[in-house]
Amino acid sequence: ESNQFCEAGSGRGDYECGVASSSLRKILIKGGTVVNAHHQEVADVYVEDGIIVAVKPNIRVGDDDVTVIDATGKFVMPGGVDPHTHLAMDFMGTRTIDDFFSGQAAALAGGTTMHIDFVIPVNGSLSAGYEAYVEKAKLSCMDYGFHMAVTKWDEIVAREMEIMVKEKGINSFKFFLAYKGALMISDELLLDGLKKCKSLGALAMVHAENGDAVFEGQKRMIELGITGPEGHALSRPPLLEGEGTARAIRLAGFVNTPLYIVHVMSIDAMEEIARARKAGQRVVGEPVVSGLVLDDSGLWDPDFVTAAKFVMSPPIRASGHGKALQAALSAGVLQLVGTDHCVFNSTQKAMGIDDFRKIPNGVNGIEERMHLVWDTLVESGQISVTDYVRLTSTECARIFNMYPRKGAILVGSDADIIILNPNSSFEISASSHHSRLDTNVFEGRRGKGKVEVTIAGGRIVWENDKLKVVPGSGKYIERPPYNYLFDGIDKAEGNYLNSLRAPVKRYKATT
Ligand code: URP
Ligand code: ZN
Ligand code: ZN
Ligand code: ZN
Numbered sequence: 001e002s003n004q005f006c007e008a009g010s011g012r013g014d015y016e017c018g019v020a021s022s023s024l025r026k027i028l029i030k031g032g033t034v035v036n037a038h039h040q041e042v043a044d045v046y047v048e049d050g051i052i053v054a055v056k057p058n059i060r061v062g063d064d065d066v067t068v069i070d071a072t073g074k075f076v077m078p079g080g081v082d083p084h085t086h087l088a089m090d091f092m093g094t095r096t097i098d099d100f101f102s103g104q105a106a107a108l109a110g111g112t113t114m115h116i117d118f119v120i121p122v123n124g125s126l127s128a129g130y131e132a133y134v135e136k137a138k139l140s141c142m143d144y145g146f147h148m149a150v151t152k153w154d155e156i157v158a159r160e161m162e163i164m165v166k167e168k169g170i171n172s173f174k175f176f177l178a179y180k181g182a183l184m185i186s187d188e189l190l191l192d193g194l195k196k197c198k199s200l201g202a203l204a205m206v207h208a209e210n211g212d213a214v215f216e217g218q219k220r221m222i223e224l225g226i227t228g229p230e231g232h233a234l235s236r237p238p239l240l241e242g243e244g245t246a247r248a249i250r251l252a253g254f255v256n257t258p259l260y261i262v263h264v265m266s267i268d269a270m271e272e273i274a275r276a277r278k279a280g281q282r283v284v285g286e287p288v289v290s291g292l293v294l295d296d297s298g299l300w301d302p303d304f305v306t307a308a309k310f311v312m313s314p315p316i317r318a319s320g321h322g323k324a325l326q327a328a329l330s331a332g333v334l335q336l337v338g339t340d341h342c343v344f345n346s347t348q349k350a351m352g353i354d355d356f357r358k359i360p361n362g363v364n365g366i367e368e369r370m371h372l373v374w375d376t377l378v379e380s381g382q383i384s385v386t387d388y389v390r391l392t393s394t395e396c397a398r399i400f401n402m403y404p405r406k407g408a409i410l411v412g413s414d415a416d417i418i419i420l421n422p423n424s425s426f427e428i429s430a431s432s433h434h435s436r437l438d439t440n441v442f443e444g445r446r447g448k449g450k451v452e453v454t455i456a457g458g459r460i461v462w463e464n465d466k467l468k469v470v471p472g473s474g475k476y477i478e479r480p481p482y483n484y485l486f487d488g489i490d491k492a493e494g495n496y497l498n499s500l501r502a503p504v505k506r507y508k509a510t511t
Pocket of ligand 3: 207262263313314
């Protein structure tokens, strides 16, 4: 392990690096309210060698080399787990500006202690993509996992999927129904992929928009002379997201495999998920923080740089959608919150100054998610503190099969812990955030509730508004297949494949 460490106060990219003084410390967090997804109570938490070794009231430790943190009046919670990020991703002719160091450092400053990033295949090759991401992730200062995109189909890809699941700890694959001519796949490939996921116990994930119709919508905008960022939203309306979501859900139902819809941005998509869940189908929906708290008005800003920073896909929707997605989270229709952190600087966004189709798609969120979800949902009374832990950490850990190592303050869990002060406040600005991004879609937002301490892998990495991270200290978390969504799935009544197993029913009516 590296013994280098890097320090930063508030402000982009201002790191001072030196040599770390010691190895992992013993940490005792005293008097806070310890919150898990199911339960909260006032207790102390004791950490040794990066692992939680005790959770109970009034822990006394004889050792005098223990760092004691007073958490009285504050919440002690599992660090955030972000299910959806793109660090150091090559996309739309450029590369995201946050790599595995800067993106993770930003995450830690905002109370997120683990993320799952999407490996993008190289010319369709999963193993080449995997190797490339292993290299990129060597800079890691917090734990991470990988999902993998599937962008073409043949025998080799099918075999590689199996290798990823059985040997590389990847249990989730993303299929893009949009980005025609680039990442987009056909329904035929989606079906092949869903069947393979089913056979491996891997979770299928979809980017659900009708890519052919989006392509058509984009052409129409350009013909109408609408070349600015507002054309992005106009060219791919909610109904195309609803269509993609419905299609993916029905095909997953046909194959009888669980499905995870990434970046749910619209009422249209959310209602498809609600309908399927009500009918008993195992579908999970992930809204992202930008979609929950922003609306599309920024895309009409006359200043190109301001408008372009909001361009992501599916688009940030008209006001009303975000509120409905918040309600769906509190009602249990949607299960967890991601970010889709995928950031490009103003100069990169300017690639599309004459044509919105060339604006690299993506917004920030990895540093802001924990604060904005707290302020928007807990402060407003829409969800409980235990729900907050479930939506930001525990459910992600369960779905991607790393619970209770992640997502819990339990004896034996990794010491990924945050201390949030509900009486303190936060303010978001590109001038004080820790990402390398030169803008911030949440610029100027303030709210209540502040992550005052982040502990990652047993290290205090964020305290007194100062970051102290160790490049190379982040661990790759292998995730086995067959998460809880697969339990008993083949016994479920009413699915298409099960109905075929009893062909005798077809003749019943005629006798
Ligand atoms: O605009 C977005 N969402 N960029 C990242 C790639 C994706 O579709 O997740
Ligand atoms: Zn308890
Ligand atoms: Zn996507
Ligand atoms: Zn994404």
